[in-house]
Amino acid sequence: MRFKWNYDFVKLSKYFYTFSIILTIAGIISLAVAGLNYGVDFRSGSNVDVTLTKPLTEAQVAPVVESLNLSKDPSISVGGDGRMSIRFETVLTDTQENQLKQAFNKQLDSGASFEVNTVDPTIAKELERNALWAVLLASLGIIIYVTIRFEWRFAVASVVALLHDAFLVISVFSIFRLEVDLTFITAVLTIIGYSLNDTIVIFDRIRSNLRFAKQRKRGDVADIVNKSISQTMTRSLNTVLTVFIACLLLFIMGSESIRMFSLAMMIGLAFGAYSSIFIASPLWLVLKNRQKPKAKAPSKTTA
Known part of the structure; x- marks a missing residue:
């Protein structure tokens, strides 16, 4: 009915x-x-997707990233599937990308892998x-x-x-x-x-x-x-x-x-x-x- x-x-x-x-x-x-x-899709900057081999928190990662002075106020978000996203308001150079990867592997997770996506202003x-x-x-x-x-x-x-x-x-x-x-x-x-x-x-x-x-x-x-x-x-x-x-x-x-x-x-x-x-x-x-x-x-x- x-x-x-x-x-x-x-x-x-x-x-x-x-x-x-x-x-x-x-x-x-x-x-x-x-x-x-x-998001980074509509504004210039770099988005670094990190695949982790061990659990990390935003509080653990933030001091390491901020100490590199790569960009003002980087945004860090932790996913529930062993992934982490670090977003920068400026476009990272190759030197800065390598600097971030080395610091991350050395101080946080030696087995982490990275994928960097960059969008320029145009x-x-x-x-x-x-x-x-x-x-x-x-x-x-x-x-x-x-x-x-x-x-x-x-x-x-x-x-x-x-x-x-x-x-x-x-x-x-x-x-x-x-x-x-x-x-x-x-x-x-x-x-x-x-x-x-x-x-x-x-x-x-x-x-x-x-x-x-x-x-x-x-x-x-x-x-x-x-x-x-x-x-x-x-x-x-x-x-x-x-x-x-x-x-x-x-x-x-x-x-x-x-x-x-x-x-x-x-x-x-x-x-x-x-x-x-x-x-x-x-x-x-x-x-x-x-x-x-x-x-x-x-x-x-x-x-």
């Missing part, structure tokens, strides 16, 4: 609009004041620019696709919803100073796909119900939206929960390199779950209600 969700989703949407507006304003302020906490700016273009081109493609399949009002509502999801994820990462790297961009683009998928399912049901419903007044369209959301709610929640649980397990049990990806996915899935229901569909309803009624054809009179 299918559970019936008998709620006035259109009426409830005003609370979610308020929440989204507040978080959007907070995100804009955070981005304007502090920006994003870019590449960092190019990656940032390409990431922005990827989101914009994806949005443009979605507008074209949804307009062809449905109508422009559906296209506008779906793009607003997916940009809403992407921006709120970015806002959360900015507010809480979470690190942004290439896996974060992958997560944002994946979130856009999931959000669009849920939105299209609801829109397809709205379109189907519109064909057979009698619309005598403005409230009838709102009833159709509520009915369509109710009919697809179980499917939407099942899809989101399945992926959310998988991302949660990756966040808890996965390696350090995919932790921010998993976290971004979980945040984005939560935003995407309610944006399809409480942002996209009510926004389409607003645009639909502003549609000018078609002029009635003059009736023919017989002589």
Whole structure:
């Protein structure tokens, strides 16, 4: 037996609009004041991944690394799989890399192996620019696709919803100073796909119900939206929960390199779950209600 969700989703949407507006304003302020906490993928510097042969703590490694004076405020993070990451804000020279390796092997772990990844300022700016273009081109493609399949009002509502999801994820990462790297961009683009998928399912049901419903007044369209959301709610929640649980397990049990990806996915899935229901569909309803009624054809009179 299918559970019936008998709620006035259109009426409830005003609370979610308020929440989204507040978080959007907070995100804009955070981005304007502090920006994003870019990882080494988006800023110049060197990232040294160390594979350890014995357990070491950050407290043991920090004094050795800082004594070399290779860079200001090096960042050290210890993974749970025998790996350690040391990040420098400046690009290390070959001499500095050798100096770090020798000091590490001599004072901390003689069997440790190293992998050095370097990003110069030009590449960092190019990656940032390409990431922005990827989101914009994806949005443009979605507008074209949804307009062809449905109508422009559906296209506008779906793009607003997916940009809403992407921006709120970015806002959360900015507010809480979470690190942004290439896996974060992958997560944002994946979130856009999931959000669009849920939105299209609801829109397809709205379109189907519109064909057979009698619309005598403005409230009838709102009833159709509520009915369509109710009919697809179980499917939407099942899809989101399945992926959310998988991302949660990756966040808890996965390696350090995919932790921010998993976290971004979980945040984005939560935003995407309610944006399809409480942002996209009510926004389409607003645009639909502003549609000018078609002029009635003059009736023919017989002589």
